[in-house]
Amino acid sequence: MELESNLAGFESARRDFYGATRNEFGLELLPQLDGCAMLDVRGSDxxxxxxxxxxxLSTLSSNEFGEFWRFRLNNIRTAVLLAQSFGDAGGVCIG
Known part of the structure; x- marks a missing residue:
């Protein structure tokens, strides 16, 4: 399924938002966007x-900044839920 190219945020979001989540929240997958062209997530990941x-999503405020990121994170969430419906054949690429 092909979607708009900025649904997860702009290119600078790789470093400024997703990259910062490793230190602040201890995340593993999303921070990888700060160093790779494409994050391909499949299976149990x-x-x-x-x-x-x-x-x-649980940490975002209800201001304009929070709404901006809520929209983008919900796009990824929707893609993950759709991919999970395909079992082992499902995957999400964020790039």
Whole structure:
């Protein structure tokens, strides 16, 4: 399924948002966006990605900044849920 190219955020978000989550929240998958062209998540890692997304969603404020990131994180969350419906054949690519 092809979607818009900025649904997870702009290129600078790799470093400024997702990259910062390793230190602040102890995340493993999303911070990898700060050093790779494409994050390809499959199989049991989809559960881990969903946990990371839910953790970030629970910390967002209700201001404009929070809404900006809530929209993007929910895009990833939706993709993960869809991918999980395909079992082992499902995957999410964020790039």
């Amino acid at each position: 989809l559960c881990m990605l969903l946990i990371e997304i839910e953790k970030l």
